[in-house]
Amino acid sequence: MSIVNPTSTILVTGGSGFMGSSFIRYLLGSSFFTGKIVNVDKLTYAGNKENLKLVENNPQYAFFQEDICNQGRIEEICQKENVNVIVHFAAETHVDNSIHDPKGFVQTNICGTFHLLEVVRKYPSIHFHQISTDEVFGDLPLEGKFKEESPYLPNSPYSASKAGADHLVRAYYKTYGLKVTVSHSCNNYGPYQFPEKFIPVVIERCLNNQPIPIYGDGSNIREWIFVEDHAEAVWRILERGTLGNTYNIGSGCEYTNLEVVRHIINIMANILEVPSKKLSSLMQFVPDRKGHDFRYSLDSTKIKQLSWQAKTSFLEGLQTTAEWYLQKFLAFSLKA
Numbered sequence: 001m002s003i004v005n006p007t008s009t010i011l012v013t014g015g016s017g018f019m020g021s022s023f024i025r026y027l028l029g030s031s032f033f034t035g036k037i038v039n040v041d042k043l044t045y046a047g048n049k050e051n052l053k054l055v056e057n058n059p060q061y062a063f064f065q066e067d068i069c070n071q072g073r074i075e076e077i078c079q080k081e082n083v084n085v086i087v088h089f090a091a092e093t094h095v096d097n098s099i100h101d102p103k104g105f106v107q108t109n110i111c112g113t114f115h116l117l118e119v120v121r122k123y124p125s126i127h128f129h130q131i132s133t134d135e136v137f138g139d140l141p142l143e144g145k146f147k148e149e150s151p152y153l154p155n156s157p158y159s160a161s162k163a164g165a166d167h168l169v170r171a172y173y174k175t176y177g178l179k180v181t182v183s184h185s186c187n188n189y190g191p192y193q194f195p196e197k198f199i200p201v202v203i204e205r206c207l208n209n210q211p212i213p214i215y216g217d218g219s220n221i222r223e224w225i226f227v228e229d230h231a232e233a234v235w236r237i238l239e240r241g242t243l244g245n246t247y248n249i250g251s252g253c254e255y256t257n258l259e260v261v262r263h264i265i266n267i268m269a270n271i272l273e274v275p276s277k278k279l280s281s282l283m284q285f286v287p288d289r290k291g292h293d294f295r296y297s298l299d300s301t302k303i304k305q306l307s308w309q310a311k312t313s314f315l316e317g318l319q320t321t322a323e324w325y326l327q328k329f330l331a332f333s334l335k336a
């Protein structure tokens with residue numbers, strides 16, 4: 001039996017952020033989804049209403065500016081909107097910020113998830129989907145992949161706070177029998193990402209002719225998924241997944257940070273019609289991040305059994321992303 005149906009009312013937390021807004025645009029842009037999306041977002045520095053400009057007047061969409069820690073308000077919204085499913089994206093997400101100031105990460109990522117689960121405990125007909133990360137599993141050497149049942153070994157305050165939230169989700173499933181599912185995604189990239197994260201930083205530095213910072217020697221490896229493929233994967237889990245189960249969402253596209261920078265430089269050199277040597281001279285190696293995980297890689301066999309797999313090649317996705325940031329840059333330059 002399906003967890004959602006196309007007429008469900010889905011409360012998306014953090015829907016004005018990068019991945020949440022992609023999920024909302026995906027559903028509201030589809031012909032199959034005839035239900036309603038209720039976006040609850042506090043609009044921190046990382047949230048942007050502009051990310052959902054395309055859907056803001058859609059009758060299938062409602063927005064509430066709210067903190068997920070405000071349990072009473074979340075409860076009211078669930079009642080008022082007759083929510084059937086919560087898809088929980090809201091989080092503090094930048095690892096570097098978590099190293100400098102972890103408090104907000106514990107508050108939003110752990111306490112915020114606790115408050116949402118308390119709402120679901122009161123209204124147990126609501127299904128709860130937790131958006132988690134591959135980072136909760138710690139890091140890997142050059143070989144091997146994380147499976148859904150790999151042990152949790154988080155290394156940063158960010159990943160530890162996401163791990164804490166995941167443990168609460170599991171406990172509420174086991175203890176109270178709530179209807180839950182969890183997904184662990186690899187690194188997402190694509191349009192609308194806040195320009196503090198690696199790929200938009202590199203693109204924007206190329207556009208502004210500024211130094212491109214690369215941690216350590218650039219050998220750390222990440223698996224990269226185009227954000228629209230991630231949105232489809234989450235929907236597939238809601239459609240075809242099994243209650244109480246966890247699914248890895250990976251693309252199989254693994255690159256060192258140095259390889260990512262080189263690919264972006266080639267794409268940007270082509271777009272800007274400048275020699276790639278000129279952009280390569282912007283590369284600057286900076287001291288490594290504290291506790292920097294060497295490699296993440298997911299075994300995504302389980303979600304493939306739900307007839308999903310990532311469609312976008314890394315180079316194709318990077319090209320789309322670079323062109324999107326260029327348009328944004330040009331629009332901004334014209335306004336200025």
Ligand SMILES: NC(=O)c1ccc[n+]([C@@H]2O[C@H](COP(=O)([O-])OP(=O)(O)OC[C@H]3O[C@@H](n4cnc5c(N)ncnc54)[C@H](O)[C@@H]3O)[C@@H](O)[C@H]2O)c1
Nearest residue numbers: 014016017018019042043044046047067068090091187188
């Ligand atoms: N970006 C990645 O590569 C990646 C990979 C795996 C998992 N994830 C997870 O996916 C989710 C979304 O990530 P993202 O990259 O879109 O993040 P993001 O930082 O772009 O967006 C987070 C959103 O949450 C909102 N938010 C923050 N605190 C809130 C609060 N207390 N109440 C309500 N809203 C709040 C922000 O305003 C913002 O709109 C997160 O849970 C993250 O841990 C991200």
